[in-house]
Amino acid sequence: xxxxxxxxxxxxxxxxxxxxxxxxxxxxxxxxxxxxxxxxxxxxxxxxxxxxxxxxxxxxxxxxxxxxxxxxxxxxxxxxxxxxxxxxxxxxxxxxxxxxxxxxxxxxxxxxxxxxxxxxxxxxxxxxxxxxxxxxxxxxxxxxxxxxxxxxxxxxxxxxxxxxxxxxxxxxxxxxxxxxxxxxxxxxxxxxxxxxxxxxxxxxxxxxxxxxxxxxxxxxxxxxxxxxxxxxxxxxxxxxxxxxxxxxxxxxxxxxxxxxxxxxxxxxxxxxxxxxxxxxxxxxxxxxxxxxxxxxxxxxxxxxxxxxxxxxxxxxxxxxxxxxxxxxxxxxxxxxxxxxxxxxxxxxxxxxx
Numbered sequence: 642x643x644x645x646x647x648x649x650x651x652x653x654x655x656x657x658x659x660x661x662x663x664x665x666x667x668x669x670x671x672x673x674x675x676x677x678x679x680x681x682x683x684x685x686x687x688x689x690x691x692x693x694x695x696x697x698x699x700x701x702x703x704x705x706x707x708x709x710x711x712x713x714x715x716x717x718x719x720x721x722x723x724x725x726x727x728x729x730x731x732x733x734x735x736x737x738x739x740x741x742x743x744x745x746x747x748x749x750x751x752x753x754x755x756x757x758x759x760x761x762x763x764x765x766x767x768x769x770x771x772x773x774x775x776x777x778x779x780x781x782x783x784x785x786x787x788x789x790x791x792x793x794x795x796x797x798x799x800x801x802x803x804x805x806x807x808x809x810x811x812x813x814x815x816x817x818x819x820x821x822x823x824x825x826x827x828x829x830x831x832x833x834x835x836x837x838x839x840x841x842x843x844x845x846x847x848x849x850x851x852x853x854x855x856x857x858x859x860x861x862x863x864x865x866x867x868x869x870x871x872x873x874x875x876x877x878x879x880x881x882x883x884x885x886x887x888x889x890x891x892x893x894x895x896x897x898x899x900x901x902x903x904x905x906x907x908x909x910x911x912x913x914x915x916x917x918x919x920x921x922x923x924x925x926x927x928x929x930x931x932x933x934x935x936x937x938x939x940x941x942x943x944x945x946x947x948x949x950x951x952x953x954x955x956x957x958x959x960x961x962x963x964x965x966x967x968x969x970x971x972x973x974x975x976x977x978x979x980x981x982x983x984x985x986x987x988x989x990x991x992x993x994x
Contacts, residue, residue, distance in 0.1 A: 655943045657848035665769035668844035674734035674759035679727045680752040690892055694885040698723035703797040705883045707875050713896025714872040718861045722799040763828040768821040776822055780805045818856040818980040854940045854951050857912050857979025864937040864953055876900050879910040908955045912979045914986055915950035917972020926974055928965040933957045949986050
């Protein structure tokens with residue numbers, strides 16, 4: 642079963658999530674790492690290593706990517722940002738050694754150099770409807786940026802600016818549900834910014850995990866698997882903003898293109914609203930006595946309107962198309978479009994046990 646927070650801890654997380662959803666909160670990005678790619682062949686080489694178009698990125702713009710093996714299976718994910726003299730790759734910190742080893746294997750005669758710069762950068766996340774105005778008030782607005790358009794994959798941008806004379810990278814991050822920004826600089830500069838943001842509520846990893854599930858963002862090694870029992874394909878994850886079908890050849894492209902030309906994959910990543918006991922991640926879904934899917938992330942979330950139980954996972958397409966009832970030991974699951982519609986899920990909260 643999923644772990645249940647003690648009442649005091651649950652109340653604190655609820656307050657943090659409320660700030661994230663309705664105002665703004667600040668959180669550490671200690672679990673994020675960085676790779677710098679340099680060399681005259683960096684654009685051409687990286688364009689052949691990831692699933693999105695690096696060649697068409699203008700300086701200051703970024704895109705989300707999968708990293709595939711020759712069989713088209715996902716072996717990592719990252720966001721790439723084009724700068725004038727380099728490309729920065731942002732990924733979960735635990736992926737950095739694996740990505741470096743994978744990429745290094747494919748540098749043959751290319752003028753490309755890779756460097757792990759994770760320890761050279763400290764970062765914070767400012768997330769919530771008021772995140773933009775919060776940033777614009779920092780240090781007399783040196784980090785101000787134009788009001789962003791509606792959240793979409795194309796809004797991933799990195800602006801090199803300053804805070805009280807210190808260089809910072811301000812990132813307008815992909816925001817499927819709640820607006821967010823990242824600020825990256827030296828640890829000393831980030832400490833100064835945090836001091837100025839002392840009155841802004843803090844967001845814990847637990848609150849951010851609840852937000853991730855609400856937004857329906859899969860996490861590599863949790864929802865996107867590369868194990869003996871599960872090796873996910875790009876189209877199965879439903880993350881179409883990671884794919885570019887007109888960029889030319891890249892590692893694993895043949896499988897991706899074959900899937901696109903032949904039609905949909907047999908299963909897809911989606912959200913679920915749960916009724917009954919809260920299951921553990923990895924719990925299988927059944928319908929008509931047959932296995933049809935699996936829950937990969939599960940969370941009990943207490944919103945202002947009441948508690949809800951949500952999950953992310955995979956379901957066979959025919960089960961969705963036939964609107965089959967879905968069951969797991971101790972409850973039922975109802976598929977939901979991602980990101981979750983807050984008004985819809987809170988108007989019919991899941992039952993608890």
